[in-house]
Amino acid sequence: MTLLGEFALWISLPVAAWGVILGYAGGRTQRGDLVLSAERSIYAVFGLLILASLGVGAAFLGDKFEYWYIASYSNRNLELFYKVTGLWAGQRGSLLFWALLLGLFSSICVFTNRNKNREFMPYVAGVLQTILLFFIVVLLFADVNPFERLDFVPADGQGLNPQLQNYWMTIHPPTLYLGFTSFTIPFAFAVAALLNGRLDARWIQLTRRWILTSWLFLSVGIVFGMRWAYEELGWGGYWFWDPVENASLLPWLTATAFLHSIQIQENRGMLKVWNMSLVLMTFLLTIFATFLTRSGLIESVHSFAQELKIAYIFLSFMGATLAACVVLILYRLPQLRTENQIESFLSRESAFLFNNLLLLGAAFSVMWGTMFPLISEGITGQQISVGPPFFEKVNFPIGLVLLALVGIGPVIAWRRATKRNLQKNFATPVAVGLFTGVALWILGARHELALVTWSISAFVLTVIFTEFWKGTKARARIEGEGHVLAFFHLITRNRRRWGGYMVHIGFVMMCIAFAGAAYNTDSRFNVQPGDVVEVASPFGHTYQLTYEGLSMTLNRGQRNLLWQAIATVSVAQDGDPKGILTTEKRQYTNRNTQPMTEVGIRSIVQEDLYLILSALNDPAGAVRADPDAQGIDLQVLIKPLVGWIWLGCLMLAIGTIIALWPSVDRTRVATEAPKSEPATAGAG
Amino acid sequence: MTLYLGVALVAAAVVLFILQPVVRGLHASLEREDDELTETEARKRVALLALRDVEYDFLSGKLDEDDYRSLKAELTAEALAALEADEAAKAGRRVPAGARQMVATTGGADDDGVAGAASDTPPGGAGAEEALEAEIARMRGALRGSGVCPSCAYSNEEGSRFCSACGHALADTVTA
Numbered sequence: 127m128t129l130l131g132e133f134a135l136w137i138s139l140p141v142a143a144w145g146v147i148l149g150y151a152g153g154r155t156q157r158g159d160l161v162l163s164a165e166r167s168i169y170a171v172f173g174l175l176i177l178a179s180l181g182v183g184a185a186f187l188g189d190k191f192e193y194w195y196i197a198s199y200s201n202r203n204l205e206l207f208y209k210v211t212g213l214w215a216g217q218r219g220s221l222l223f224w225a226l227l228l229g230l231f232s233s234i235c236v237f238t239n240r241n242k243n244r245e246f247m248p249y250v251a252g253v254l255q256t257i258l259l260f261f262i263v264v265l266l267f268a269d270v271n272p273f274e275r276l277d278f279v280p281a282d283g284q285g286l287n288p289q290l291q292n293y294w295m296t297i298h299p300p301t302l303y304l305g306f307t308s309f310t311i312p313f314a315f316a317v318a319a320l321l322n323g324r325l326d327a328r329w330i331q332l333t334r335r336w337i338l339t340s341w342l343f344l345s346v347g348i349v350f351g352m353r354w355a356y357e358e359l360g361w362g363g364y365w366f367w368d369p370v371e372n373a374s375l376l377p378w379l380t381a382t383a384f385l386h387s388i389q390i391q392e393n394r395g396m397l398k399v400w401n402m403s404l405v406l407m408t409f410l411l412t413i414f415a416t417f418l419t420r421s422g423l424i425e426s427v428h429s430f431a432q433e434l435k436i437a438y439i440f441l442s443f444m445g446a447t448l449a450a451c452v453v454l455i456l457y458r459l460p461q462l463r464t465e466n467q468i469e470s471f472l473s474r475e476s477a478f479l480f481n482n483l484l485l486l487g488a489a490f491s492v493m494w495g496t497m498f499p500l501i502s503e504g505i506t507g508q509q510i511s512v513g514p515p516f517f518e519k520v521n522f523p524i525g526l527v528l529l530a531l532v533g534i535g536p537v538i539a540w541r542r543a544t545k546r547n548l549q550k551n552f553a554t555p556v557a558v559g560l561f562t563g564v565a566l567w568i569l570g571a572r573h574e575l576a577l578v579t580w581s582i583s584a585f586v587l588t589v590i591f592t593e594f595w596k597g598t599k600a601r602a603r604i605e606g607e608g609h610v611l612a613f614f615h616l617i618t619r620n621r622r623r624w625g626g627y628m629v630h631i632g633f634v635m636m637c638i639a640f641a642g643a644a645y646n647t648d649s650r651f652n653v654q655p656g657d658v659v660e661v662a663s664p665f666g667h668t669y670q671l672t673y674e675g676l677s678m679t680l681n682r683g684q685r686n687l688l689w690q691a692i693a694t695v696s697v698a699q700d701g702d703p704k705g706i707l708t709t710e711k712r713q714y715t716n717r718n719t720q721p722m723t724e725v726g727i728r729s730i731v732q733e734d735l736y737l738i739l740s741a742l743n744d745p746a747g748a749v750r751a752d753p754d755a756q757g758i759d760l761q762v763l764i765k766p767l768v769g770w771i772w773l774g775c776l777m778l779a780i781g782t783i784i785a786l787w788p789s790v791d792r793t794r795v796a797t798e799a800p801k802s803e804p805a806t807a808g809a810g
Numbered sequence: 811m812t813l814y815l816g817v818a819l820v821a822a823a824v825v826l827f828i829l830q831p832v833v834r835g836l837h838a839s840l841e842r843e844d845d846e847l848t849e850t851e852a853r854k855r856v857a858l859l860a861l862r863d864v865e866y867d868f869l870s871g872k873l874d875e876d877d878y879r880s881l882k883a884e885l886t887a888e889a890l891a892a893l894e895a896d897e898a899a900k901a902g903r904r905v906p907a908g909a910r911q912m913v914a915t916t917g918g919a920d921d922d923g924v925a926g927a928a929s930d931t932p933p934g935g936a937g938a939e940e941a942l943e944a945e946i947a948r949m950r951g952a953l954r955g956s957g958v959c960p961s962c963a964y965s966n967e968e969g970s971r972f973c974s975a976c977g978h979a980l981a982d983t984v985t986a
């Protein structure tokens with residue numbers, strides 16, 4: 127099976143190349159037979175990639191350590207679950223997995239469009255196949271072939287990095303990859319539009335659902351990564367502005383900008399060049415993110431590989447794509463002229479435009495901060511890392527203005543809003559926001575940034591809930607429905623609009639939670655069994671934590687564990703027993719790693735209690751199960767509002783699914799036909 | 811041996827599958843569908859939907875009366891231009907010989923339409939304005955049929971009796 131997979135990968139190379147040539151040739155000559163052949167080649171490549179992936183899977187399950195990839199990421203003792211997910215545990219498998227997902231989405235795209243949108247499909251097939259070809263070339267020729275064999279057969283593999291042996295880590299990369307790869311479809315349609323000259327908003331309408339799907343996977347994938355960091359890395363944080371975290375944030379920022387700016391093109395026929403640029407930028411950033419994650423170019427907790435050949439191949443591909451798209455956009459510039467102009471600074475268009483500028487500003491700063499260590503190394507020979515303070519200083523203000531815009535958008539009219547009406551519509555929400563700020567201040571909250579965030583959040587939520595309330599009330603009155611039913615119908619009858627609002631509510635919930643980090647507490651204690659420590663929560667209550675003792679398990683055999691020290695802590699809140707929490711140190715047999723920490727988390731609505739076994743007083747004694755060696759360093763963190771990040775993400779996901787559910791806005795039609803009015807700068 | 815047989819089978823199947831269209835002359839369609847709106851039709855529709863949007867913004871208190879009136883005058887002018895362009899395009903399709911000239915005329919009217927918008931007077935004289943009103947009424951009827959609210963332009967499910975965005979009655983207007 128593994129050998130068959132290896133051959134399948136080789137066969138896919140000429141098939142993909144054939145598809146590239148026939149796709150473009152078919153589009154150019156308008157020959158349906160060539161196009162059909164190109165489309166079929168996409169299905170064929172997908173099938174071959176399935177065979178290749180099954181080959182890798184079979185090698186994992188069969189413990190075939192003669193393959194470098196299996197020997198490096200698995201061993202006999204590894205749990206079955208991690209063997210099955212081994213395909214994306216390391217760089218080589220991940221790249222194959224990327225190609226596989228791209229093959230899947232390409233096939234879905236070709237299949238769903240087999241009878242429609244035919245004028246786009248030759249070039250769409252050509253573009254998709256080009257990107258597939260690129261990944262196949264990388265897999266076969268960039269020293270990252272997952273089927274590469276060793277000269278000898280090791281008795282056992284090195285096993286999986288213990289940090290990756292976590293539930294979230296098995297679903298975080300695939301989710302992100304789903305987001306990255308599905309964005310290729312809108313990109314392919316954009317390029318097809320540039321090639322066939324159909325430059326109205328049609329390509330946007332056709333790919334709106336793909337864009338939303340991709341955005342959903344990206345958002346959820348990023349949050350899964352945060353959850354993994356929070357649970358597994360044991361520092362108590364969920365975001366560290368790590369290069370690879372940033373790399374996944376970059377396409378999210380530009381995709382978010384794109385989601386908003388396409389609405390201006392649909393409604394007003396503006397920003398055509400801008401949208402083309404955003405889709406190109408987002409696509410390149412998804413490739414860039416893959417490249418950064420999987421090339422080890424920048425050292426970070428995610429980068430487990432150190433190869434440079436692949437870096438050159440990736441950079442050349444990105445450079446060539448960028449150059450080709452810029453040339454195409456310049457060539458089509460006359461047809462990409464804007465049909466309208468922004469009429470007033472006070473209008474929804476300008477709010478959207480401002481939102482775009484802020485998102486791009488954030489993306490640029492994140493890009494700069496991420497690349498700075500490399501640039502500084504290139505120039506001065508020394509890596510200077512900018513660290514979280516830089517990112518926070520730049521992105522917090524941008525985030526706050528974006529947050530405020532979420533509230534301003536719904537109330538401001540298209541074209542030009544009237545000041546007096548704005549004042550009228552904003553009076554209540556602004557009052558609620560100010561009241562929230564003052565009330566929290568009176569209650570003892572003193573952190574300015576957090577207070578500002580919460581006030582703006584209250585303002586935004588008031589605006590959105592007012593919109594929901596007005597709609598529900600009107601519907602309940604006219605239809606004579608109960609308010610619950612009216613609310614439900616309100617959402618289902620215009621999913622795009624109300625789903626969007628729900629996404630915004632989710633975003634606000636997450637912002638509220640992020641601001642909660644201003645009130646994190648961090649206390650460290652050295653405790654012996656029976657010791658009780660008290661920790662006060664910012665919400666006023668106090669935790670009494672009793673250290674019950676340490677239990678040691680040796681050589682359990684499972685999960686490659688050498689030993690596992692489990693500290694048990696009884697938790698009481700204001701004297702009320704609330705059960706026990708455990709936190710662990712684990713020493714894995716393989717990879718000579720430092721002992722890993724498993725944290726204990728107790729979540730309630732307002733906060734998480736987060737226990738870290740930071741050190742054993744006497745590790746050697748503890749391993750011998752010496753009763754006098756039970757002392758530990760216990761770190762107790764209180765993380766206010768953290769749970770709301772996950773809830774906010776859930777809300778955001780539900781909203782997005784509502785917005786992209788089929789039968790949304792079938793009748794919405796976008797601007798067409800270039801007008802003969804003088805064009806303003808297309809990118810404006 | 812089995813392996814090579816398997817590989818050969820896979821390769822043969824792939825080659826047959828992708829070469830068949832070229833060898834046997836199977837063609838995929840490359841035509842744009844007929845049921846899609848033409849460019850001028852779409853533009854006309856957008857102009858009319860923009861009119862509805864402005865009405866919704868006005869009704870929901872986001873625009874005041876003065877702005878609403880001037881915006882409406884501008885949009886009416888735009889809609890008129892779009893309407894003329896669409897009619898010209900249709901005429902052009904019917905009479906190919908005169909098409910070029912008709913389109914050229916439309917281009918002029920288009921520019922005037924935009925320029926006229928600034929002075930708040932829709933161009934084209936009383937007759938054209940009547941035609942526009944008739945077209946708007948017709949579009950409203952069409953929009954109703956497709957579930958788009960005539961009052962606020964929001965797309966409701968087909969068969970809805972009331973608009974989910976503004977509560978405007980949809981059902982009774984179908985017969986109107």
